[in-house]
Amino acid sequence: MSDTWTPSARQRERDAYRRRQNLRSLLIAVVSTVVIGGLLIAGMVSAPGWQRTQETFFNWDKAVDAFPDVLAGFWINVKVFGASAVCVLILGMVLAILKTLTGPVFWPVRALATVYIDVFRGLPMILLLLLVGFGVPALNLTGAPTDPVVLGCIALVLSYSAYVAEVFRAGIESIHPSQRAAARSLGLSGSQTMRFVVLPQAVRRVVPPLLNDLVSLSKDSGLISVLGAAIDSVRAAQIKTAESFNFTPYVVAGLLFLVLTIPMTRITDRISRRYGAVPGGGHV
């Protein structure tokens, strides 16, 4: 007599039915993908200008030729993005906390944070870059940075910290007041409540919109090239394109950005699942 559990005949029947259904769904999905993908490709390839487009945008030789320069430029994008991202997250968090402080004594701090966010979120990125990048050195202040890369990073941080501050604030304000009340009634101070109860929950909730801003920052890292700064991947592609009037280097640069941002998204998705950043009642 076996003491291991064996599913009943009915259960086995149900399992087999489910497997068949899954297989069928899979088959349908595959066929539908092949048909739609095939039609899209056929549509593109049969366009009257396809030959020209292929030569100008998807030229393998030009891609190979441009790749080393574009990749070297991309390393600058990654460095600028990394340095700015750290500063943006810190400054954004500080601004969000300042803006959510309660009590009349903090009014000027709240006002300052609000003005900062309104101004820097409202200015077009490129304008801010030109103003900081060429305006600050023109002041001729001793000790002020003149390196365009540093100035570019400052401009990026000014703008993106304003966006990120609002994301963090939304997270902080989404935590139910009962959480604070409970923490305070357990004897935690205001700052302890913030640090141990509110922020950990708030940050988890805003991971997806935060990633949005970081992906956007990674792409805007290339804008600092308007200051004549280091030759980033987009600028390197532009130089290569100007040599031969062939646009393939832009496609190469585009692919490099996708290689950076798509895994970033997948990793964040995984992290947020792991730390339970799920809607209030969990998945239904």
Place this chain on the structure above:
Amino acid sequence: MSRRLPAAGSALLALLAVAACAPADSNDEASSAGSSSSSSAASCAPADLDTLTSGTLTIGTDSPAYSPWFEDNDPANGKGYESAVAYAVAKQLGYTDDQVKWSTVTFNAAVQPGKKAFDFDINQFSITDERKEAVDFSSGYYDVAQAVVTVKGSKAAGATSIADLKGLKLGAQVGTTSYDVIESQIAPTSDPSVFDDNDKAKLALNNGQIDALVVDLPTALYLASAELDDGVVVGQLPQTGDAQEQFGLLLAKNSSLTDCVTQAVDALREDGTLETLETEYLTDSAGAPELK
């Protein structure tokens, strides 16, 4: 399954419709390629030229249009070397001044494949073999030398040789042969700065963010005398390689106009018009010593 079919079916229908309605090629270059070989024999009179608008010559250039190539950012006033050359070419082809129309075309738009918004584009495009794979050029209407320009008090102001420039922070405009010249001839120890346009490069030079700027010689002379406070032309760079660098008029690849426009430019060079216009609009380059 049966419930999903209509959705899938309509999606497929929509896709097919999109494919069927795809626009026909508006600028069939293959057909004009065939006519270009025959056009050399044909007449270059306005009536026979297959221009964008019949009876009108549409000329493209970028905005801002810089001096001394154009004046007051207005290509249509006939002043400035390139504006004058454009009108001379138009006249040579048989167009009157009021049959010339200008259109603003950025660098990238001028060189991208497909339909062009101009019959030819004049914007200090250097002729290179690599670029000829993508576009057509007329013969050269100007022989270019590259030059180094800076401001008094800069580290570059005292330079007398290419070796003196190696340790400096140099700048150039993106997409120019000036940038290539920095890399190939000067090979500075720090990466050059690359700017969208000369206005930003000028700002950086005034701010001390770069030590010197490499531009074509007429632009260098103009910047030093009119645009920069205390501007100095350090000197011009020697020609390298086999070919003299030249500016050419840019046309669509296999344009039917290329032969006629080239003939017009050649005629203007032969009858001395180009030289006269150079003397009129471009500062004498005698003041710019050659850097070795």
